[in-house]
Amino acid sequence: MNNDNLLRLAEELVAFGRKKGASQIEVSIRQGSEFSLDVREGEVERLVEAGSKGLSLRLFVEGKMARASSSDLSKETLEKLVENAIERAKLSNSDPLAGLPEKEVISVDIEKLKMWDPAILELQPEEKIAIAKEIEKICLGDKRVKKSYGSSYGTYTGQSFLANSNGFSGSYKRTTCSSGVYLQSGEEPNLFDEGWNDSSRILSELESPEDIAKKAIHRVTRLIGGKKVDTQNVPVVFESPMTASLLSFLFNCINGNSIYLKQSFLAGKIGEKIGSDLVTVTDDGLIPGAAGTKPFDGEGVPTRKTVVIENGVLKNYLMDTYSSKKLNMKSTGNSSGANNFYLSPGKSTPEEIIKSVDKGLFLTGTIGFGLVPTTGDISRGAYGLWIEKGELTYPVAEITFSGNLGQLLKGIEMVGNDVKFKDSITGPTIKVAEMTVGGK
Amino acid sequence: MTEINRRDFLRKGGVGLVAGITSPLWFDMLAHGKNPPPSSAFFEERFGVAKEDMRKILEIALSKGGEFSELFFEYRVLNSVRMEEDIIKDSSENISLGVGIRVLKGAQTGYGYTDDLSFEKMKQTALTAAAIAAGMSKLSVANLTQKSSNLQVYDLKSPLNELKLSLKVDLVKEAYNAVKSYDARIVKAQVSFSDEIQYVTIANSEGLLISDVRPQVMMAASATAEENGIRNTGFKTAGGRYGLGFYQNIMPPKEVGKRAAQDAITLLSAIDPPAGEQPVILSSYQSGVMIHEAVGHPLEADGNRKKTSIMWDKLGKQVANPIVTIYDDPTIPNYRGSLNIDDEGTIPTKKMLIENGRLVGYLQDRLSAKFMNMELDGHGRRQTYQHNPIPRMGNTVLVPGDATPEDIIKSVKKGFYAETYQGGQVSDTGKFTFSVNMGYMIEDGKLTKPVKNATLIGTNVQILNEVEMIANDTQFFHGTCGKDGQSAAVTAGTPTLKLRQMTVGGRQ
Numbered sequence: 001m002n003n004d005n006l007l008r009l010a011e012e013l014v015a016f017g018r019k020k021g022a023s024q025i026e027v028s029i030r031q032g033s034e035f036s037l038d039v040r041e042g043e044v045e046r047l048v049e050a051g052s053k054g055l056s057l058r059l060f061v062e063g064k065m066a067r068a069s070s071s072d073l074s075k076e077t078l079e080k081l082v083e084n085a086i087e088r089a090k091l092s093n094s095d096p097l098a099g100l101p102e103k104e105v106i107s108v109d110i111e112k113l114k115m116w117d118p119a120i121l122e123l124q125p126e127e128k129i130a131i132a133k134e135i136e137k138i139c140l141g142d143k144r145v146k147k148s149y150g151s152s153y154g155t156y157t158g159q160s161f162l163a164n165s166n167g168f169s170g171s172y173k174r175t176t177c178s179s180g181v182y183l184q185s186g187e188e189p190n191l192f193d194e195g196w197n198d199s200s201r202i203l204s205e206l207e208s209p210e211d212i213a214k215k216a217i218h219r220v221t222r223l224i225g226g227k228k229v230d231t232q233n234v235p236v237v238f239e240s241p242m243t244a245s246l247l248s249f250l251f252n253c254i255n256g257n258s259i260y261l262k263q264s265f266l267a268g269k270i271g272e273k274i275g276s277d278l279v280t281v282t283d284d285g286l287i288p289g290a291a292g293t294k295p296f297d298g299e300g301v302p303t304r305k306t307v308v309i310e311n312g313v314l315k316n317y318l319m320d321t322y323s324s325k326k327l328n329m330k331s332t333g334n335s336s337g338a339n340n341f342y343l344s345p346g347k348s349t350p351e352e353i354i355k356s357v358d359k360g361l362f363l364t365g366t367i368g369f370g371l372v373p374t375t376g377d378i379s380r381g382a383y384g385l386w387i388e389k390g391e392l393t394y395p396v397a398e399i400t401f402s403g404n405l406g407q408l409l410k411g412i413e414m415v416g417n418d419v420k421f422k423d424s425i426t427g428p429t430i431k432v433a434e435m436t437v438g439g440k
Numbered sequence: 441m442t443e444i445n446r447r448d449f450l451r452k453g454g455v456g457l458v459a460g461i462t463s464p465l466w467f468d469m470l471a472h473g474k475n476p477p478p479s480s481a482f483f484e485e486r487f488g489v490a491k492e493d494m495r496k497i498l499e500i501a502l503s504k505g506g507e508f509s510e511l512f513f514e515y516r517v518l519n520s521v522r523m524e525e526d527i528i529k530d531s532s533e534n535i536s537l538g539v540g541i542r543v544l545k546g547a548q549t550g551y552g553y554t555d556d557l558s559f560e561k562m563k564q565t566a567l568t569a570a571a572i573a574a575g576m577s578k579l580s581v582a583n584l585t586q587k588s589s590n591l592q593v594y595d596l597k598s599p600l601n602e603l604k605l606s607l608k609v610d611l612v613k614e615a616y617n618a619v620k621s622y623d624a625r626i627v628k629a630q631v632s633f634s635d636e637i638q639y640v641t642i643a644n645s646e647g648l649l650i651s652d653v654r655p656q657v658m659m660a661a662s663a664t665a666e667e668n669g670i671r672n673t674g675f676k677t678a679g680g681r682y683g684l685g686f687y688q689n690i691m692p693p694k695e696v697g698k699r700a701a702q703d704a705i706t707l708l709s710a711i712d713p714p715a716g717e718q719p720v721i722l723s724s725y726q727s728g729v730m731i732h733e734a735v736g737h738p739l740e741a742d743g744n745r746k747k748t749s750i751m752w753d754k755l756g757k758q759v760a761n762p763i764v765t766i767y768d769d770p771t772i773p774n775y776r777g778s779l780n781i782d783d784e785g786t787i788p789t790k791k792m793l794i795e796n797g798r799l800v801g802y803l804q805d806r807l808s809a810k811f812m813n814m815e816l817d818g819h820g821r822r823q824t825y826q827h828n829p830i831p832r833m834g835n836t837v838l839v840p841g842d843a844t845p846e847d848i849i850k851s852v853k854k855g856f857y858a859e860t861y862q863g864g865q866v867s868d869t870g871k872f873t874f875s876v877n878m879g880y881m882i883e884d885g886k887l888t889k890p891v892k893n894a895t896l897i898g899t900n901v902q903i904l905n906e907v908e909m910i911a912n913d914t915q916f917f918h919g920t921c922g923k924d925g926q927s928a929a930v931t932a933g934t935p936t937l938k939l940r941q942m943t944v945g946g947r948q
Contacts, residue, residue: 047549069534262627367897375670
């Protein structure tokens with residue numbers, strides 16, 4: 001089925017749903033092709049190539065909602081799916097706030113968002129294999145690297161279609177390429193594993209095989225000899241990917257659903273100072289070429305730039321249509337989650353931040369869950385490097401770090417200048433005044 | 441950042457995690473309220489894929505020199521319904537249909553999948569998967585012979601996917617009301633219910649043809665309590681490969697709701713955990729997570745075949761205190777990880793992993809078993825037809841000892857008692873963490889103040905040797921495990937355990 005036909009299929013199913021008694025209906029279809037390969041010890045270990053599609057729909061009968069989805073796009077299945085959903089909707093309770101968004105015009109020029117790169121489609125399997133092999137070869141050439149779990153190269157190209165009974169009809173296409181490697185170092189019983197993976201919408205912006213290999217080697221070898229430290233309260237410097245992981249927890253705490261369900265410690269805190277002056281956090285779905293960029297969200301609401309925290313003051317939540325109505329606010333175009341959610345860069349370089357610490361932890365990795373949005377509590381396994389007198393000294397491992405996101409946001413003392421938009425949630429190196437590091 | 445080598449175990453907790461659904465959208469057969477039996481004819485009758493076509497596709501898949509080819513047909517219907525803010529918010533029905541085609545050549549895997557079961561499309565997919573091998577085929581495909589499993593480890597009486605939505609709504613409301621009525625301090629409740637029916641047919645170039653029909657149900661409740669500006673959330677999930685009888689006789693929905701509410705209230709007075717190394721008791725309630733992470737994952741054969749797991753060279757060696765015996769058994773009836781056949785068509789067996797502290801086995805899939813020259817044991821699993829099979833746990837169990845939980849608590853002067861978990865995570869190097877949602881302080885041999893949000897951290901080699909006492913009160917934890925980007929329903933059971941010393945993460 002070609003692409004125009006898929007948008008038409010969505011529109012036809014919307015019309016069918018209306019005819020059968022849905023007061024509102026929304027249909028989205030995704031079509032995509034995946035190519036991925038793993039190389040281990042110089043050989044292609046796995047190669048996956050496939051195309052797939054899927055349809056999902058949501059409909060309302062007098063404020064009562066039902067959903068459905070299918071990978072089988074045959075007409076009889078889809079029509080049956082709609083009929084069943086209408087019957088099921090009648091068993092839900094009426095919710096006056098439930099419904100589709102009002103139609104908004106997508107004014108952005110989709111071409112300018114740089115979400116699609118034809119060069120990715122033209123890349124031949126042999127080239128992808130060669131890149132993955134090269135990365136692994138460089139890594140295994142370093143004597144400190146003990147083993148390779150494998151290197152990988154993947155490409156994805158896909159198109160999203162959305163139509164609803166409020167008259168919205170739109171589509172966009174995206175490409176992604178990614179490559180990485182995962183390694184093991186150390187001596188038993190003190191083995192360490194780490195790696196590096198880069199991804200991009202634009203082929204020319206993907207890191208070179210040398211860079212990926214170098215980063216992975218650096219990340220795994222700097223941990224060799226890691227040991228526990230005494231339990232203590234110290235400043236913690238978050239390496240940029242760790243800031244991103246903190247921000248994904250923050251996203252859970254400021255998304256509209258957690259707020260109206262009161263499952264976040266930030267519920268009811270709009271206008272309050274919740275972080276240090278250095279903290280400005282934004283969601284922006286329109287950054288050209290960035291990982292989370294899209295013209296509209298899963299409900300057809302245009303994406304935009306929303307300042308969530310400005311100089312420490314909570315300004316807005318990130319919402320879909322329903323949660324925004326629950327909170328008596330306006331949708332921010334976040335029904336698909338974070339678009340590009342980031343902590344604004346500061347002026348310091350990562351080196352300056354490390355230099356400023358007399359004794360503390362440079363956090364490079366975490367393991368485990370231990371995040372509670374209701375309270376903001378954080379408790380995870382951690383590893384990294386110990387900082388003494390502004391210098392990175394020995395590696396630390398098998399420690400825990402604990403704190404509270406609320407206190408942590410207030411304790412951010414320095415913000416680095418190193419933000420990259422390779423993931424939809426991203427941030428620079430930061431320094432936090434104090435957290436508990438648990439060890440011996 | 442990549443996390444490709446992390447394996448984690450996530451409690452199917454937050455109600456939001458369960459995709460929404462309800463009534464079976466099955467035109468002909470299911471419309472009459474009957475699940476068809478497991479038979480390869482299912483895909484022929486329903487989707488027009490004849491046995492002879494399967495054989496032809498298997499042959500095409502071998503045409504470039506592959507040594508083994510396999511088809512995995514899947515049809516899955518997942519229904520769910522969700523209640524929050526005192527109303528049924530929505531219901532949903534999700535259908536997934538497709539075939540995954542795998543070709544093996546040495547240690548190499550070629551994989552393709554399609555959601556279109558026409559002969560032409562399957563042929564094209566087979567050729568894509570075949571390309572992993574570059575040569576000419578000399579192998580032919582044996583005649584497909586229908587086989588069936590001698591096991592029946594699912595409860596197929598009163599299947600929930602055949603139950604009317606209105607009756608499922610009643611189950612959800614019962615749990616919801618139990619949360620709300622538990623205590624005046626409960627401010628929010630959420631309950632979701634999901635049921636799934638999965639049809640699989642597996643055919644391979646060795647002539648195997650086998651099918652299965654697998655139910656899976658899950659109820660999840662969450663409760664948020666508030667007092668003096670402090671808010672906490674408790675969770676409870678309950679399910680398995682059951683029918684309606686489970687919620688009528690074994691785990692009534694009101695018990696599910698009550699437990700979530702009880703934990704939320706207890707957490708209101710919880711303190712931060714004491715940080716540092718100390719004796720730790722793992723309660724039997726959910727501590728199967730520990731067995732799953734510390735023992736199960738490092739003993740999955742893939743990491744051992746590739747020598748990346750810390751356990752690869754320890755077969756036959758003493759790796760744990762001799763009081764420790766652990767096995768994995770997918771043939772236990774009705775648990776989340778129970779299987780009549782695995783996703784490669786192998787009939788599972790109870791697999792001993794650690795016997796009196798000695799490492800005696802790994803969990804195998806076809807690829808690893810061949811390279812390690814070991815027997816298949818029915819642990820090759822995949823998330824959907826879009827995924828190639830890998831070795832996974834089913835139901836992992838630590839054999840009970842003869843202590844009582846009371847003896848164990850009494851033996852600790854000062855320490856930490858872990859009760860409920862957010863989950864656990866482990867890497868191939870054996871480093872793991874468990875994220876404890878709720879626990880207790882142990883003071884002078886008694887459980888005292890409740891403790892929230894602690895992290896336990898260690899390495900599997902160390903923890904296996906720190907097991908000092910084992911009680912006789914086994915309970916099972918039912919969850920979802922993630923590995924290499926694939927999720928799988930699993931169960932892990934353990935009695936109450938005492939660990940001599942472990943690092944607890946908390947705040948000072």
